[in-house]
Amino acid sequence: MLKSISIAAGALALCMAGTVMMVLPSQHAAAQSAGMFVNAVDLDIVPAEREKFLAAITENGTASVKEPGCRRFDILNLASDPNHFFLYEIYDNEAALKAHRETPHFKKYAATTANMVAKREARPMSVVASNAR
Template sequence: MYVVTVDFIIKPAHLAEFLPAMMENAKTSLEVEPECTYFDVCQSESKSNHIFLYEIYNSEKAFQDHLASEHFKLFSQTVENWVESKAVNIFNRC
């Protein structure tokens, strides 16, 4: 299994817009990408503009397919200016 984590820091003025867009992206990923098996969106209790994603794909190729999908491209373009920082980490599930 191919695990992806993403830490977003969202510009506070855009948090109310970012969250629904992120939730829609996660929902669509699970619905239309058969090899995306888990997509969790978490929000920090102490810093509300810190959003953490935990995603599981069957393979690296499945993740690359996710990155190439139309819904992901649209999401990325939509939120591009709302993001203060973004850190992506890749893991192999043990």
């Protein structure tokens, strides 16, 4: 009798350990996504400067994703307006975004495009949930 109780307790402990291990990764993923910081930027470009702007922002985006705290740097173009761009940048935290703004490639981009941007609206955001496939 004592042996069967001991076996049952052992089996229960193994089941519980398996359940905990299945729960922990999702909690870890949720904690990671909760810490992400997004910089969402709308840009209206001077029409005559579009191609030069596109070259400059592409160079900046390519260099940005190589930074330690930058997870993503998407450059989107509004389908109905070839001169409207949207930047979707994901960083580990706000400090990583601030560090990005101090890099030589960002400073070059900012100086190069200063007269190309007719309107700029940046919106810092925190990630509530990240759903990707």
